[in-house]
Amino acid sequence: MTGSAGKFSPQPGRPAVARAWPHLPARAGAALFTPAAAGWLLPLLRPHRRRLALLLLISFLAAGLGLLPPYISKLVIDRGLIAGDAAQLVVWSLALFAVGLLATGTGALSSILHMRASVRMLARLRRRLLSRLAAKPAGWFAAQRAGELLSRIDGDAAEVQKFAFNAVLGGSSALIRLIGGSAMLMVLDWRLGLLTALLAPVELAFLAWARPRTERHAAAVREMQGRYAAGLSETLFGLPALQAARGTLWAERRSLRDHDSLSRKLIAQNLWREFTRAVPVLLSALTRSAIFLAGGLMVIRGEWPLGSLIAFIAYMGFMTGPMQSLLGLWHAQARVKVAAARLNAVMQADAPARTAAFSPSGYALRLDGVTVSRGAAPPLGPLSLTIPEGTRVALRGASGAGKTSLLAVLCGRAQPLAGRASLGGADLALLDGAALPPRVAFAGQRPFTLRASLRDNLFQSRAFWADPDNEAEVWALLELFGLADRFRSAGGLATLLGESGLTLSGGERQRLCLLRALLAPFDILILDEALSEVDPAAAARILAYIDARFPHATRILTAHGGAAAGGEFGMEINLTEAVA
Template sequence: MIFGTREVGWLAPVLARALPGIGAVLALSLLAAALGLALPMLTKLVIDRGIMARDMGRLVHYAALSFALGLGAVALGIANGMVHLRASADMLADLRQRAFDAALRRDPARKDLPLGETMARLDGDSGEIQRFAFDTVLVAIGALFRLAGGVALMAWLDWRLVLLPVLLTPIELIFLTLARPRTQSLAGEVRDQRGALSSTLAETLSLRQTLAALGASQARLAHFGEQQHSQIAGLMRQRLWAETVGAVSQILGAVVRAGVLLVGGWLVVRGDWPLGTLIAYLAYAAMMQGPLRNLLGLYHAQARSKVAVARLDALFAAARDEEGPAPPRAMEEITLTRLRAAGARHQPVSAVLRTGSRVLLDGPSGIGKTRLVATLTRDAPVECGAAEIDGRAVGDFGPAALRGLILHLPQRPGIMRGTLGENLRLAAPRAGDAALWQALEQADLGVWARSRAGLDTDLAETGADLSGGMRQRISLARAFLAESPVMVFDESFSEIDEAGAMRILAALETRFPERLLIFIAHNGPVRGLDFDQRITLSSIAPLRLSSRGETPNQRENAREKAV
């Protein structure tokens, strides 16, 4: 592999799909290189057979041919640039698409990649990998073609001067080998600083209202400034090192040009060389430096790309396979057998939740109610016990299929920037306008939507222009559109006024009498529903399952007050 000895499985399909584009760019590049190699030889002919021989006919002939080849090189350069842009952009889009998919599939148990760091890897590291992976073949083959052609033509002119660049190349390679570890170290430092800066930006902007209320905005701004200064210092160190490495290559190139000029000039003075040969030789010597530096530069570019691969590899490693068998849509029951999620504080839970029933999951804050229901969709790891759907372990089913069966509505729902209709269709992409309006009415949003632009009402990012209650109503409207036979309302009514909550609850009961509805609520009208089963989670006493009419969590609350 071009990124080291270890296979990078997620990158192989991207490279395979990019090969046709790389091939097209390579073909154009080689043709352009051939024209470039021919031009110095034509210049020699113009000087030696036209100017120095005082032959006007040949001068015009070779000058016209040189001009035509120059136009061809320009046209090829434009075509190559456009094909290169399209092919490289397609590869970058493909790579980002795969990385974005991995980020969306990140295992909920993994908390090691903040949002800003993830964004930095999706953008910067993907770009670094794409540039190296796409250009590696092009640079290597193109440079080898130019070097081989240049050396052959220089040897044809006079083989003795070819020894000078050949002898200096190992010196440059040794220097680059010694410099490579620092290149990789500085690249890793800068990448980490960019990730930290992106994390601070994302986190601070998402908490701007909280920071403003606490009067902490300026302190956060100062912290951001310190991070920027650190990043600038890291960039300066990286740039200084890159300039130093480049300077060595330029000095060696200058030595080659000076040697050719001195020795070749001496040969011209002696009459052993015509002037055109010296000019062509100088042109080829200059042309060789670029491909040679490109080939040797790939060695350092690989060091930088290895850092990017390692960072992006961590993103793919955190992703889990969402595919798997689907549970039966016409399920009858969910069985919990001494179940507890990792990190929860309650006693293990045993219960049977049947289709068509209404269940209240009760317990003090932080005891693990949300994590318990998250085990049903494999979004929280299990510490002990098991959960089954119609007698088959939840772990046998794919997470994506489980989420299609069990809809979890959190207390703080996600609202995307876009229209109201677009946000609702996240739950039902093919739903018509009539179905959307029906869901809005059932979620107590119909009057509000009609007073604005209806389904075309624009919503700000994260629903920042909405109250908490309005965001919860939009989430509940999605629930009315969803086809999930199991619904978990996790404090989904906590910010809705009592009258509105009662109307929505009544609509849920009317609309979904056959579905299993699980509620988590510490207060409000939800707790007054006629539940078929009340499950109280306790950390200090055996789990209590209570039937209709009993008050859940009463003893637990009494113990908390006593403490």
């Protein structure tokens, strides 16, 4: 499976916004989501610009149609009922029905298109988040909790996406209805229209006062949701170990404490939300009562038709409703900024953009004065050494000596604290922190499997499985690794593996992951305690096969003992000694 050193050039890092947007959308995005969040969010909206434009057009049409029924109702009353004209009554009643039918159809079409575009944009956002997470270095994940990240991908992403669409579509539609409703109020009676308009600055002042507290409530709830999800994820993932260690009661108590804290924060947020909703509703009710009183007196005195009063009250809804929607969006933006900030921590690059392509001329590894981080322990290094291509290398050292950290640097998955690590003369620093060169294969002590079929867990393409020879090779490796009978009796390549490989033993998971590493072409194979849970006889047989099958590949093995620690090595690196 080895081959000549292939050149590859991962895409160098690019600025957050690949293509310049017009100034207006960029400024609007920065105002709504902060400049940093707008940098990655606006490009996600860009592919939907035509659909958004169509939705805006339909929303404007629906808003315009919605302005007609109150005025037509006025004509039904004044020209039909009060005037006693049956013909006018029929004409305007039919017109009212036709406009209502058209408005209903337009609204339904807008809702369907909105949902389709919204779902697609949310999928793009979550795919982009997963892509950014995949590019993070291993050290970044050490400071994270899986449940917290899940909370961001699920809840925060959905809130940001929903607000992005509502701000564009709902805000535009509300603005049209607000302008149209206000204009119709002035047409019907400008004095009462001015009285109604006084409601806007009062509501704005109230929401401006309430907005900071809304943001604090949102931040507290989001933080607690992430904490609760993280604790629950840890508990579910480690439940077998917790049972063995008699720690289930502790985990249950922690979960209940987190849930109680989350409940209190949710209740406080909900009470505050209801309060901020109730005040504008109360102000609107007071204004409507004043209009009824003043307008009713005008009708009694014969200064105003009854139909005009009824239409005016209806148009008040067109002004106060959209106004509250716009102010509500502005108020909700405080919560969305919290979600956007949490996503921004994932979306932003961790290192300066790369400006050069990574293109090795071979697969010789070299360290020049490299110092490697070992977490809380003192750094390892400086180290200077060269591993020629095709060498069988033993990397030795006690637990905590830095073997795994050094291997992460050697295969491009982590950056050294100092010095230079190169592959075929190309600086490994040109790779993103989580990158693994295409012809470098890795199998570690902690095997990774998914709740999926055996076939899917081998991570090969459709083209791979389309070749019968490849499937035969898989079964030959399963036979060699002592797994063939296990899977033939369970369902073959369609055998479903449990989550985190819980249906397999530790040794079976390790062998399966090593098998997966051997299926793709490689020039460097790194085995980091990859056979620690496999019995010595099986481990010796597997290593002998690897040496015979891939004699020209660089093989780097770490082990404390057993078969992986023995045999002939072309080079030995002992981290308990100085390397020079």
